[in-house]
Structures are given as C-alpha cells and as structure tokens.
Amino acid sequence: MGKALPLQVDKITIIIVYLFEKQAMEFKEIQFEINTEEEFIIQALDIFRYQYENNAVYHEYVKSRGINPQMVTRLEEIPFLPIEFFKTHRVVCENALPQVIFKSSGTTGAKRSRHIVSDLSVYRHSLLKGFTHFFGTPEQYQFLALTPTPEQGPESSLIFMIQQLMDLSLSPENGYFLTNYSGLTARLKQRRPPGKRIMLIGLTYELLRFAEKHPGDYSPLIVVETGGMKGKRKEITREELHSLLLSAFGVDTIYSEYGMTELLSQAWSKGRGLFSTVPWMKIRIRDANDPLSYVGYGQTGGINIIDLANQYSCSFIATQDLGRLYENGQFEVLGRFADSDVRGCSTMII
Secondary structure, three states: OOOHHHHHHHHHHHHHHHHHHHHHHOOOOOOOOOOOHHHHHHHHHHHHHHHHHHOHHHHHHHHHOOOOHHHOOOHHHOOOEEOOHHHHOOOOHHHOOOOEEEEOOOOOOOOOOEEEEOOHHHHHHHHHHHHHHHHOOHHHEEEEEEOOOOOOOOOOHHHHHHHHHHHHHOOOOOEEOOOOHHHHHHHHHOOOOOOOEEEEEEEHHHHHHHHHHOOOOOOOOEEEEEOOOOOOOOOOOHHHHHHHHHHHHOOOOEEEEEOOOOOOOOEEEOOOOOEEOOOOEEEEEEOOOOOOOEOOOOOOEEEEEEEHHHOOOOOEEEEEEEEEEOOOOOEEEEEEOOOOOOOOOOOOOO
C-alpha cells in the first residue's frame, strides 16, 4: 500500500501535465461574460498558463519562485508579478509589437511604468463593458473632464478612457476644462440636456483646486475623483477629501475610479470609498509581511489584482497599494507602502 502512492502521484502528474499543455495550446481570448466564480477560475487558470508559456518576463518570475505551473490548480497558487516590473522590463506576450504604450505619470526623475498594449480593442471592450456594468451606456451621459486633453497626455490610459467615453457619448457638450475653470462653471450651471446625465471626472487635486475657487450647487451631477494627489498637494484621508468635495459641488455622493497604467480594467466606487470590480477582475489582499500569504476579510494588506483583460501582458499583479477586502467583494484603498513611488492611483495615506 505504501508503494502504490508514488505511482498514483505519477499518474496524476501526467494527467495535469497533459491538461496544462492542452489548455496552453487551446488558449482563447477572454470572454467578458463571466457569471460564476467557477467561470472566472477557469479563465484565470487558462490565461495563467498562456502567459507562463508566452510572456518571457512572467515565465522567468514564476520559475524564480520555484513554482511548477503544471501543478497550479487554484487562484491562490498563481504568482503575482510585482508591479515594479513594468518599469524595468518589457511585460508582453509573444514579444508582440505594441499598438500603444501607456505610461504612468510618475514624478520628475522617476522611472515610469510602461504598459505595452498589443491589442487596443481589448481595452476598448473592457472599459465599455465595465462602464456599462456600473452606470449604463455612455450615450446616456455628458462627460466633463478636469484632466489634460489627449494631445496633452497622449500616453495616459486614464485620458484614453475618458476620450473613449466622450466619443461614445456623442454629446457636443463634452469637454476638457483643466485650464478653463470659468468655462466649466458655466457648463455646470447651464440647463441640463434632456435625457443626459452629467459626469465630471477629475484628477483629485484638480477637483479640490476647482472646488476651492468655484464652489456652488451643481446638482444633479456625478463627481468622479481619480488619480490621487500625485505629490501636488498634501495627502488627506478619503473621508476628508469627499467631505470637502460634497460641500463644494452640492452633491450627496462622491464617486471614485480605481485604475492604473498597468491595468486594462477599472474598479468603481459609488460612495464611501467602497470599490467594486467588473466580473473579469478580482482583488486579493496579501499579507504585508509575507507576500506569499493572504489575510482575511476586513484585514489590511497589499492589493493583488487579477485583471483578465490583461491577457497579452500580465493578468496577475502585486501592487504597492494597501487595502481591505470584504465578503461582498467590495474593497477599500487605504494608502501605499511607505517606500513606493507617488503614482497615478486613486489612493490616500492612512
């Protein structure tokens, strides 16, 4: 009986190796219609195997961890690539040529993250499906932005997202107002177009600056803050930030967007800093002192992200953000690790 076990293990290993090789060869593009946890796990494992075989950087990282991908059968066993690799390496599958390279804003002298996007249609599909999932179709909205224009920020994934939403909206009243506060004030006070909701998306520090100079009752209005302070202003808690914005814009709720250069999907908050993900994106919270372990619901740790839309770069990223995950799948962003760079995430200091 004691000698039968090695034979059984060998048979299991052979089966797993066969399935691993078969699934790697039969990799299909991400299916955005995910309805169950099981469907997500199947796609995540499929993409993990594809990326292990076709992304040289991720392949070497998995090997360096001493992990046999043929034995990975659960999400918890998948290695998460530290987000810093996007600053120092070419994180892309099959060494594909880029359709676009998104870059983080960074600070003066800091090395910027680079996300090589070899299929821009995946990003377009992800952001449209994601926005519709939370808010309805972009055609129902007029979009106003307190951000640079696409000409001023051609490498920004955030600005690309906003422009895509504007294009789909088809509203002639869409616009960028970073250098035109008086124009934004007038636009916010004018009569609302029939059948359109107004969404103002702004970099956090720009929303604060506008709020200080032009407070008013602008409701009904959806205010979305994103991007954090980026070193432009003193960091404050999300509660303080939202309290200031609520008062300045005359609205009941402040929304938030959580995204980054290295992702092709976004999480959204409809208030109180509680973010929800799209069905093809999940959050895991790693132990801050042991990056190979995970903490329980409601406990603070490092945010790991699974973004299946990143199918041609890396879908499994260990960020430098701190957060908490709750049983209902919502999560909070609480700050950043002390030695991390200031970057374009919607985060506050604890």
